[in-house]
Amino acid sequence: MKNLLFLLTVIISFTLYAQKLPEGFVYLSDVDATIKSELRYFSNNNFIGKKIDGYYANCVIVTKETADALQKIQSTLAKKGLSLKIFDAYRPQQAVNHFVKWAKVLNDTLMKQQFYPKVHKSALFNSGYIASRSGHTRGSTVDLTIVDAKTGKELDMGSPFDFFGVESHPFYKNISENQKENRFYLRKIMLANNFKPYDNEWWHFTLRNEPFPKTYFNFPIKD
Template sequence: MASLGANADQPAQPGFVYLDQVLQHAHYEARYYSGDNFVGSRIDGYESPRVILTKEAATALAEVERDVALSGLQLKLFDGYRPQRAVAHFQRWAADLADTRTKDRYYPHLDKAALFRDGYIAKKSAHCRGSTVDLTLVDASTGQELDMGSHFDFFGPISHHGTNLISVQQTRNRETLRSAMQRHGFEPYANEWWHYTLKQEPYPNTAFDFPVK
C-alpha cells in the first residue's frame, strides 16, 4: 500500500486521500463525473474522475482489498467523498418532476417524487463527510463485475439488503461484499447494497464541499 502522506498529489482538504494512491488493484467508474448516472449529466463538484476518501476510510478499505483478493476478487469504486454542492444538484433534479429521462434505467417502478421519501436520495448525504463509499466486486481473472441482482444506483426494493427478489448466487455475491466490509469497520445502508460508511468516521458532523479534482 502506498504511504498515505508520501505523495504531494493530495486533495485540497487535509485528512483526505485519493484512493488510487492507496489501493493497489482497484477499478474505478466515476459515474457522477461521467454523466452516466440517474441525473443524466455530470454532477456539480466533480471536476475529475478520481475517488477521494478520508485517510481512515481509505486505510480500512485497503484492508478490504487485501481480504477479497484472497478469494480472487477486486474492488470497483463508483463514488466516495461527495461535495455538498453535488447533493444540492441532486435536490434540484429531484424537484424537477418533468425530467424523467433516466426513469426506465434507474427508477422504473417508482414515482420520481418518492425518491426522497423512500430514502434513495438524501438531503444530507453521508458521502459529504468523506468516509462513505459506493462499490462492488470484480472477478480478478476476468475483470467482470459480480452479479449483484441490480446495478449501481438502481432505486427500488431489489437493491435492498435482504431482498427476496434476487437469486441465491446474487445474494451470496452481496454477502461476500457485505461481510468483507463489515469485517473492516464499515456499516451497510439498508436500501443500497453498494453503500457503506466507516463506523468510526473521523468527521461525523461535518459536510465538506471542496470539489473532486
C-alpha cells in the first residue's frame, strides 16, 4: 500500500511539474522518437565551453509544422539506414542573451582553437555568427546533420557543427568530394521538405512559412 501511494505521488508530481509547452510547439520525440539528438548547448561541448542558460534537458522542442517536416525527412533517410541528428532547435531568448553577453567579454576565449581559430572574437557579430535575435527562438529553425542509424556516426561534412569560419559555408570548395556530396545531400533533402538554408552554416535550416515569423519565445528547454 505504501509503495502504491509513493507511485501515485510520483505520477502526480510529474504531472504537476512537467512543462506545458506553448500552443503550436511539441517535443520532437513525441512525433518521431527515432530522430537522434545531442543538444550541444546542454553541455560544455560548445563554442562557449559551458552549459547555456535555458537548457535543462536534452530534449528537442520545435513547432508542430517543423516536427512534421522532420518526420518526413527521417522516413526518407531510414530507407537508406540513415538518421537525422539534431544539435539545436528551439532556443530560448535567454540563451541568445547568454551568447551576446559572452561575445562582449573579449578575453574569454576558452574554446577558440576548437570553434573559431581563424576568427577574432570581436568579429563574431559582424560576421553573422552571433546576433541579438535568432531564428531558433521562433521555434522553426534547426541545426542538424545526418548519421548512420545503427552506429550513430556522423557523415563527414568537412567541418564540425558550430565551427565559425568559411569552412562551414555550404559551398566551401576546399573539402573532399565525399564531404561536398554529404553537404549537398543534406541540403537537397531539407530543401525538398520546405526548409531554407543559411549561407554561413551547412547545418542550419529554417522552415519556410514558419508559424511564428515575428515571435521570439523565452520558455526554457526542459522535460
